[in-house]
Amino acid sequence: MEITRLMIMAVNVLCLIALCSAIETPQYTVIHRESNFEIRLMRESSWMSAAVKELSFEKATKFGFHRLFEYTQGANLNFSRIAMTAPLLTSVVPDAGPLHSSAYYVQFYLPVAFQKTPPTPLPELNLEHSVWPSRCLAVRTFTGFAMDGNVVKEAEKLAVSLSRSPWANATSPDSVYAYSIAQYSPPLRIFGRINEVWVDISGSVLDDCKSVRIAEY
Template identity: 50%
Template structure:
């Protein structure tokens, strides 16, 4: 029952609309990974190949941009694509923050929907042109992950990124490009109306981390 409720709330939270789902949607699919390095406050995960459908959003607010981007992605999930294919919800909803070239607040965000693993080896149906969505395929690589609870908001996501960057700098300086600290993503696993037991993560790409299994 809880899985059903979470799925409904996630769609409602980002779109403001109710949605009917089937029993098959009760189990969420997520990207596959294995942990290759573990610390008390973060871990390094080796992710397999991942396919995302993405929405680029111009703006300076993480929260508003995530909602706007997911609204477009939600239409794709509900059949706004060439084959009118409907997709089940997956997790997490991932928002990548693109820093401004002039410094200061971010100027754009990429909101990502994880495409089920079957689309790693085949192309998903193209989205309707008016949605302005793009397919993005990630090769297998390592990501540093720091978990945090509560809500991911404009006033805390950068602090969480800085905390992860500080931990990486202290422990893994030789394996991490310092410039990557400014490019990060926020993974959200719960609907906004799910107030307790929330799981969020900040992700930083650590390609080249010299640990077992991480591609250089």
């Protein structure tokens, strides 16, 4: 029991150190900003994803991150160590199973050095490499811990803000995710935590994500 407790503490410390040193983030341009949300044009980006079937957002994030962390520490066919990045992204897939249970994709943004050719993860980790094309996102920032009790509320607040903007009813019908929660802070940080809600919107990338209703304002 004591050994197990010490191992858990060691993993937490490693996670803290890894996320504290995160310096690379996805690249984007802010197209529009209001007091409680902004519209971003995200550049094409490459991610390593862990699919998790779990009712709890917190448990899904924890289980997915554990697999991704093993990958960054050398659990790949190249035995490569990969620097941690930010954010850790948990994407929610609604109504994905029996009794309307949810599924999640916990996603790790690959550093620039591995964006094109990431090391192949060990099969037992069950990870998948995915490339996101350039996309339009609505983003809301919130503080504190991202937990089961608040992530849905934060997503709903973003939906309300969008409903009062030129992007009303602009959520993308092509997105496989209801929304994503981006966490930028180390797991043991108590104060000054930064999180975001991401929602795909259907603004045209070629037109800098502008809504057709912009002209009405």
